[in-house]
Amino acid sequence: MIHVLIVDDDKLVRKGLISYMPWESFGMKVVGEAANGERALQFLQENRVDLLMTDLAMPVMSGIELIRIVRKEYPNTAIAVLTLHQDFEYIQEALRLGAIDYIAKVELEKEHFKEVFTRIHSRIAEERQKHKDSRDYRAVETCSGDTSYALLSLQDEPLTSSLLSNFMSLGWRAEGEGSILMWLKDSHGEDFEKDSDLEELPPLPEGINNARWQLIKLRHTAGVFPSDLYQHLRAYRSSALFYDCDGRESCLIERSVSDLLMEHPEPLEQDTDSVKVMLHAYKWVHDDQTFEQLCFRIKELRLPVSKLMQLIYSFTIEWNRLFKAVQTDDVKLPDTFTSWRDAENWLRHFRDMASALSGSLQLNPEVNGSILTAVKIVHDELDCPLFAIDVAKRVNLSRSYFSQCFKEIVGFSFNEYLRKVRIDKAREYLEQTAKPIVWIAKQTGYEDEKYFSRTFREQTGMLPSEYRQRHKMR
Numbered sequence: 001m002i003h004v005l006i007v008d009d010d011k012l013v014r015k016g017l018i019s020y021m022p023w024e025s026f027g028m029k030v031v032g033e034a035a036n037g038e039r040a041l042q043f044l045q046e047n048r049v050d051l052l053m054t055d056l057a058m059p060v061m062s063g064i065e066l067i068r069i070v071r072k073e074y075p076n077t078a079i080a081v082l083t084l085h086q087d088f089e090y091i092q093e094a095l096r097l098g099a100i101d102y103i104a105k106v107e108l109e110k111e112h113f114k115e116v117f118t119r120i121h122s123r124i125a126e127e128r129q130k131h132k133d134s135r136d137y138r139a140v141e142t143c144s145g146d147t148s149y150a151l152l153s154l155q156d157e158p159l160t161s162s163l164l165s166n167f168m169s170l171g172w173r174a175e176g177e178g179s180i181l182m183w184l185k186d187s188h189g190e191d192f193e194k195d196s197d198l199e200e201l202p203p204l205p206e207g208i209n210n211a212r213w214q215l216i217k218l219r220h221t222a223g224v225f226p227s228d229l230y231q232h233l234r235a236y237r238s239s240a241l242f243y244d245c246d247g248r249e250s251c252l253i254e255r256s257v258s259d260l261l262m263e264h265p266e267p268l269e270q271d272t273d274s275v276k277v278m279l280h281a282y283k284w285v286h287d288d289q290t291f292e293q294l295c296f297r298i299k300e301l302r303l304p305v306s307k308l309m310q311l312i313y314s315f316t317i318e319w320n321r322l323f324k325a326v327q328t329d330d331v332k333l334p335d336t337f338t339s340w341r342d343a344e345n346w347l348r349h350f351r352d353m354a355s356a357l358s359g360s361l362q363l364n365p366e367v368n369g370s371i372l373t374a375v376k377i378v379h380d381e382l383d384c385p386l387f388a389i390d391v392a393k394r395v396n397l398s399r400s401y402f403s404q405c406f407k408e409i410v411g412f413s414f415n416e417y418l419r420k421v422r423i424d425k426a427r428e429y430l431e432q433t434a435k436p437i438v439w440i441a442k443q444t445g446y447e448d449e450k451y452f453s454r455t456f457r458e459q460t461g462m463l464p465s466e467y468r469q470r471h472k473m474r
Contacts, residue, residue, distance in 0.1 A: 004028050005032045005033070006034075007053065007054040007066065026117045032049070049074070051077070054067065054079065054081060056082075067099055073235065142225050147217065148218045149182070150180060150218060152179070154213065166205035166206075182226060243340045245338075245340060267303055275303070276314075285351055285355075285369075286351075286372075295347065305336065308343065322379050368409065374395050378418055382422060402414070422445050429444070430467050437449060437464045437465065
């Protein structure tokens with residue numbers, strides 16, 4: 001019996017497919033449904049699924065992204081695409097990623113399901129036969145040595161054909177797309193190179209960038225099928241390897257096969273929220289101990305890389321918003337981190353950049369944190385009356401010392417900075433909305449529209465109405 005999971009954000013579509021299709025006639029059984037890609041992945045973690053039927057256009061996680069993940073983490077699960085409109089660009093992308101078929105929902109409405117389901121069932125049967133043949137073949141080839149090696153790409157990039165040939169000539173074994181290579185010690189006897197610590201190492205060709213590849217020594221591999229070992233390595237690379245590469249490891253990471261199979265539970269929401277609070281508290285920017293605590297906490301939680309990127313991205317957006325008036329360029333975040341050492345190095349580099357904003361005044365971390373808090377107050381309470389003496393009290397500094405430190409760090413006096421942020425926000429409202437000027441004045445902390453207009457002209461050389469008109473003409 002083929003176990004089926006249906007993924008579609010339209011509940012009626014899911015219920016219709018489950019209720020009205022003759023699944024058993026084609027040797028199929030619907031074992032689950034999901035409204036988006038994330039829930040589908042959660043279901044796959046705990047249930048056997050032979051056929052995933054997924055829509056392409058969904059919130060939270062698109063069908064294309066779901067297919068990409070499933071092909072990597074669940075390679076034996078067949079995938080068929082559900083689509084309302086025959087968008088061939090998306091369909092072709094899905095097929096390129098490994099989907100075995102696509103189903104236009106209108107075909108099912110017209111009761112063409114017999115042809116569609118017969119085709120899918122036939123293709124799954126073919127894949128199962130190939131898998132069976134592969135199992136029969138591998139039965140005669142298991143690892144006889146208790147130690148093996150693997151070389152894993154940190155950037156999920158396959159080798160060039162020439163470099164792959166060099167690896168193969170040295171006895172390495174490539175699986176899948178070539179981003180994971182294995183050296184089975186039993187296939188090569190004891191003829192290894194040795195490093196300075198007398199650690200046996202397999203030969204590596206010239207041209208390998210150590211920053212992009214990680215060498216793994218595998219223990220207890222005797223009796224393991226190479227294809228199974230490859231699947232374990234792929235799962236390890238997609239999760240634990242990121243945090244194992246922390247800059248403190250040697251050129252060689254040593255793991256047992258059971259280590260590769262170890263699962264790390266998804267962090268609880270409250271734990272993720274606590275890290276977010278630490279990030280946005282800014283104390284870690286100037287306090288070494290708090291920074292080390294933050295890094296330790298993130299690594300301890302082993303947040304999925306996508307969630308880690310989201311957390312840091314939201315922080316950079318907030319930082320750029322707060323310091324737009326004083327920093328030359330926005331803080332940029334890379335598309336992704338390849339390892340934890342990359343993420344930690346980026347955070348350290350950010351701290352260096354933030355320290356440069358602090359000027360030449362030698363301040364302790366608490367004072368730096370107080371000024372950052374004051375900057376945040378300005379942005380968060382822009383529509384409220386704000387006075388330096390009150391803000392100084394809120395951040396536990398005297399009025400005079402607060403003024404001195406604020407100007408040294410931010411580059412403007414508190415009142416100058418407040419006025420600049422308010423006028424910059426007023427510009428945005430004038431450019432991007434059709435809100436009345438009196439409304440814009442109140443949203444930026446000016447109860448008197450005339451006083452607002454006069455201040456705006458002093459800062460920009462134009463009245464708000466003139467500024468809006470000029471922007472429209474561009």
